[in-house]
Amino acid sequence: MSSETTPLLNAQDVSRRTRTSPLLWRIAGRIGSGALVLWAAVTLSFIAIWLAPGDIVSLLVGEQVSTPAIEAAIRAEWGLDRPLWQQYLSYLWRIVHGDFGRSYMLNTDVGALVASQLLPTLKLTAAALLVSVVFAVLAAAATAHRRIGRSVAGGLELLLASTPSFWLGIVLLFIFSFTLRWFPVAGDRNFAALVLPALSLGLAQGAVMAQVLRRGLEDALDQPFSLTLRAWGVPGTTVRLRHAALPAVTLTGWLVGGLLSGAVITEQVFSRPGLGKITVDAVLAKDMPVVLAVAILSALVYVVMSTLVDILSLLIDPRLRTQAEKE
Amino acid sequence: MPTLSLPLRPARPVPFGLLLSLLFLALLALAAIFPGWLAPADPLLADPLNAMQPPSWQHWLGTDPLGRDLLSRVIYGSRYSLFISVSAIALAVSVGTLLGLLAGLVRGAVDEAIGRTLDVISAFPDLLLALMLIAFTGPGTANLIIALGVASVPRFARMVRAQTFLVARSGYVEQARTFGLPWPVLVWRHVLPHATAQVPALATLGLGTAIIGTAGLSFLGMGPQPPTAEWGLMLAEGRNYLRNAWWTGVWPGVAITLTVVAVSTVGRRWQAKFEGKRP
Numbered sequence: 001m002s003s004e005t006t007p008l009l010n011a012q013d014v015s016r017r018t019r020t021s022p023l024l025w026r027i028a029g030r031i032g033s034g035a036l037v038l039w040a041a042v043t044l045s046f047i048a049i050w051l052a053p054g055d056i057v058s059l060l061v062g063e064q065v066s067t068p069a070i071e072a073a074i075r076a077e078w079g080l081d082r083p084l085w086q087q088y089l090s091y092l093w094r095i096v097h098g099d100f101g102r103s104y105m106l107n108t109d110v111g112a113l114v115a116s117q118l119l120p121t122l123k124l125t126a127a128a129l130l131v132s133v134v135f136a137v138l139a140a141a142a143t144a145h146r147r148i149g150r151s152v153a154g155g156l157e158l159l160l161a162s163t164p165s166f167w168l169g170i171v172l173l174f175i176f177s178f179t180l181r182w183f184p185v186a187g188d189r190n191f192a193a194l195v196l197p198a199l200s201l202g203l204a205q206g207a208v209m210a211q212v213l214r215r216g217l218e219d220a221l222d223q224p225f226s227l228t229l230r231a232w233g234v235p236g237t238t239v240r241l242r243h244a245a246l247p248a249v250t251l252t253g254w255l256v257g258g259l260l261s262g263a264v265i266t267e268q269v270f271s272r273p274g275l276g277k278i279t280v281d282a283v284l285a286k287d288m289p290v291v292l293a294v295a296i297l298s299a300l301v302y303v304v305m306s307t308l309v310d311i312l313s314l315l316i317d318p319r320l321r322t323q324a325e326k327e
Numbered sequence: 328m329p330t331l332s333l334p335l336r337p338a339r340p341v342p343f344g345l346l347l348s349l350l351f352l353a354l355l356a357l358a359a360i361f362p363g364w365l366a367p368a369d370p371l372l373a374d375p376l377n378a379m380q381p382p383s384w385q386h387w388l389g390t391d392p393l394g395r396d397l398l399s400r401v402i403y404g405s406r407y408s409l410f411i412s413v414s415a416i417a418l419a420v421s422v423g424t425l426l427g428l429l430a431g432l433v434r435g436a437v438d439e440a441i442g443r444t445l446d447v448i449s450a451f452p453d454l455l456l457a458l459m460l461i462a463f464t465g466p467g468t469a470n471l472i473i474a475l476g477v478a479s480v481p482r483f484a485r486m487v488r489a490q491t492f493l494v495a496r497s498g499y500v501e502q503a504r505t506f507g508l509p510w511p512v513l514v515w516r517h518v519l520p521h522a523t524a525q526v527p528a529l530a531t532l533g534l535g536t537a538i539i540g541t542a543g544l545s546f547l548g549m550g551p552q553p554p555t556a557e558w559g560l561m562l563a564e565g566r567n568y569l570r571n572a573w574w575t576g577v578w579p580g581v582a583i584t585l586t587v588v589a590v591s592t593v594g595r596r597w598q599a600k601f602e603g604k605r606p
Binding site for chain 1 (some may be wrong): 443446447452455461464542547559565566569570577579583584587588592
């Protein structure tokens, strides 16, 4: 990357550029490749519609009785009388502007439908993310290199990671809602209704994360710098939490993907409103515009999260930065 | 607190858990292949007079709202859950190995194209990708297998590609090449076995994920349809009777969890063998 510098710059500028620009270039490159993946995902959805067996109009109509008026509307919306490349460009254009077309089955605009269901799902995913990160960091930091602690926590994590989150939800529902009556059975009215869904969705992911974190943490504690820090009088807890938090950040992208998947089922278990419900209904009814919108949206969330995480870990971890400089 | 912690890993405990897991998996395989030997009753036989009976000596795990014996349904259910997830992983392994080998050997534009395609596939969360595929193909056992299989292709393809890279650069392949071996023989005899050495361990771990995925998608109604005895589907039915019959919502989940614990235990032990080794 230092070849970017031109001989016209003086020595000070050169040194500053070589120090900062590789990092900036890396960040720009990461954003660029994220955008590329997104573009490819949208293109893939366009190709999928065209390659799907059967006529594109009947595919978009879904399992509803089609009328000439609906067919004409679809032809106009998708520009089916124009050449393919124009259809593709207008598809891209619409998606970029947040226009996901129309669901002929529900007779509504997909963008508005998705937007109206976004908040409950985001709430659930964010709460579950909090549950998993807190569980993972605490479990890893409290038990790393402690014989009894790590085998107890290891067993619990194996069990939690092997439990389907929706079944954990069913068990929690039975214990805390039907038997103890502490939490509501269904719906999304208040904070109490969020507790059980967030726990059932977050714990399984948190357990997997805890296992990865503990390994990273134990490797870090084995490094000489940990001993040095302790000798300086830095409390052990601080060292542990800091080095457990680092890999936690890098795992967040993966975690969000898993949580989005899991949210679809969890919403069903707890009869919560949200994207999960409309997704399942759309898949069963073959309402393709809705399915595609949800898929593209989840890819967007995933790509944005993992891009942010990569950039964030580049900023947090000085070791990655020096690697960037060496390149 | 480790005052002078040397980079030693604690000694591996006696693999009692491994033994137990293998035993459980053997029993499960038996249940899946010969369910009639173990199940006390017909899993589809309704008996309205004995509906929603709690666990008893007659019905060890109780009966469901139609009076069907839950133990028999759980035993027969292993068939679907295992068949679907094993087939999905087999599909992912074969396609993934092929793509990984191709990318690792040919490199260049082919490698780039395969790598980018895998990136795009993994940009969709696993379950949502599977749901999207099912939206095109419709629910059902075969479609569920394809959907789950496609979603786990990237994992295997990436691993085989990385290993192929290392193997193709290694001394013994170089030497075999100087002997003038034709390349199909070279790939088949020298590259493939080493590049795929870790695949069975990864596949075992992936099987655990696939079992949970199968159950989840069936729970949503995307897999086998009622009255099939399938674990995820049974949980979907049981969820509605929790208030009066908790057992309907418990046993299939216990079966899934135990199976995944056993599979993961075996898979991890297997994978641990490869740690720190290079092909």
